[in-house]
Amino acid sequence: MAAGALRVFVSHLAGMAVFDPNGDHVGRVRDVVVLMGGRRRLPGVLGLVVEVVSRRRVFLPMTRVTGVESGQVITTGVLNIRRFEQRPNEHLVLGELLDRRISLLETGEPVTVLDVGMHRLPARRDWELDRLFVRKARTGGGLRARRGETLTVDWDAVTGFALEEREQGTANLLATFEQLRPADMANVLHHLSEKRRAEVAAALHDDRLADVLEELPDDDQVEILGKLHDERAAVVLEAMDPDDAADLLGELPEDEKDRLLDLMQPQEAAPVRRLLTYEEGTAGSLMTTEPIVLRPDASVAEALARVRNEDLPAPLAAQIYVCRPPEETPTGKYLGVVHFQRMLREPPFELVGGLVDTDLRPLPPSASLPALTSYMAAYNIVSAPVVDEDRHLLGAVTVDDVLDHLLPDDWRESADVGGLPGLAHEEAVNGG
Structure with a gap:
């Protein structure tokens, strides 16, 4: 690799701008793809998941990265805009490894992953995961409980990544993306696994979850709402704009829709009920009831x-x-x-x-x-x-x-911008 840092922690890469050699903006880093297992002692970094201008997520091989420095990633300028599809044995560092509970190999003591370090192999463009920033469990109890010690350890000093974790934390993943706009956070949520999506949604504040839900495709909205307790689902619906809440409720079976409406505060449910009476695709069904x-x-x-x-x-x-x-x-x-x-x-x-x-x-x-x-x-x-x-x-x-x-139902995932085929490709390569 021609230039750049020899080691970087992955949380610092999140949201980092990607540029081609001419200095044109290509997109932003959303995750790091690694291959775990196999003959290598350390997980190899395959590439970066980059969100281009059209909000499509594409794969950028590490062999195309010529530098990671000064808060930016530099590429060779060659970018395949085919949508990123995660393959078996591939793992997303931010989406899957942060907040994992693993164990120190020497003592068996449980720790939680706060960040993951990757380093570049000398005289090569290959990168590997080699360090972990972890936190030990809390000590003491009650009011005297203290946050556990944090430490940096080598990758091969821990064990447990191969085990499936039923309930994974979300604090560090959310901290990594806390500055994102709701639409961008929705895009992050959409590309997580169903299990991880439910965990993150459960951890989001009600108002933040409401804002993010408004930006998600209908299927994701219904899936997430269905995994919330009814009482919380009603609170989140109250925090949404009435027209968006009505659109979401309109996707649900009648009995479920009525149950959630009954759980909402009457003054919050009233405008939503009114919107649901209008025929779909009319001004009445599309309007917001809260203009100035x-x-x-x-x-x-x-x-x-x-x-x-x-x-x-x-x-x-x-x-x-x-x-x-x-x-x-x-x-x-x-x-x-x-x-x-x-x-x-x-x-x-x-x-x-x-x-x-x-x-x-x-x-x-x-x-x-x-x-x-x-x-x-x-x-x-x-x-x-x-x-x-x-x-x-x-x-x-x-x-x-x-x-x-x-727009088409899948417009949030489309590579076309504004319905003009090819524009996303040009913007992805030339930085808009």
């Missing part, structure tokens, strides 16, 4: 304060809806919409009632998906109001929900 709603006597300063909420999705922050009380959906009479850019041009004391755009006609909840897409394209908007026949605002349809239903 203000009375006409609210000021621009108050409106902008609501828009600044960092937890608010960007499409919902693009405009506010002005309605008579009550402000919870279904609202009082819908008066119109005020666009974010218009508010930026007005003094803070101006009332939103005087800024309403009345030319943007609202949609009925029965509006079809083609009608929605035409509407958003015609008016160049990212969020559309949905009202009933009595002019009560029911919710708003955002462009991300429309795209979710326009």
